[in-house]
Each structure stands twice: as structure tokens, then as C-alpha cells.
Amino acid sequence: MIDWKFKKDAKPQGSSDGFYYDIHNGYIRPDEVLDDIEQIREIAEALDLLESFEKALEANDLLIEF
Numbered sequence: 001m002i003d004w005k006f007k008k009d010a011k012p013q014g015s016s017d018g019f020y021y022d023i024h025n026g027y028i029r030p031d032e033v034l035d036d037i038e039q040i041r042e043i044a045e046a047l048d049l050l051e052s053f054e055k056a057l058e059a060n061d062l063l064i065e066f
């Protein structure tokens with residue numbers, strides 16, 4: 001489990017469209033809530049990885065949107 005380092009004055013993040021949609025579209029901003037630049041970088045890398053996987057699924061007709 002990661003020991004997330006949040007800013008003391010962090011404000012709640014998000015909207016009503018689900019976590020992945022919110023973080024992918026900027027409604028959740030890790031840089032606004034996290035105090036550790038390395039953790040912010042790790043989240044950005046993880047999102048890039050997930051986006052690459054999503055695009056590969058789409059390119060191979062393996063993703064169905066409901």
C-alpha cells in the first residue's frame with residue numbers, strides 16, 4: 001500500500017462521472033492534492049500506460065462502450 005502524501009490544504013476532487021473519467025479528463029488533479037512530486041509523476045505514468053492500453057484495445061476492436 002502506498003503512503004500517499006496529501007497537501008494539508010487539499011480540496012476534494014472529482015465530479016459524478018466516475019474516477020477514471022474524472023482523472024483522465026482533469027476533474028481530479030493529482031498536483032492539486034498531492035505534496036510529493038514523485039507520486040504525481042507515478043500517477044501520470046500510470047495514466048499514460050492505461051491510455052495506451054485503451055487505444056490498443058480500440059485499435060484491435062476489443063473494446064465495447066456501453
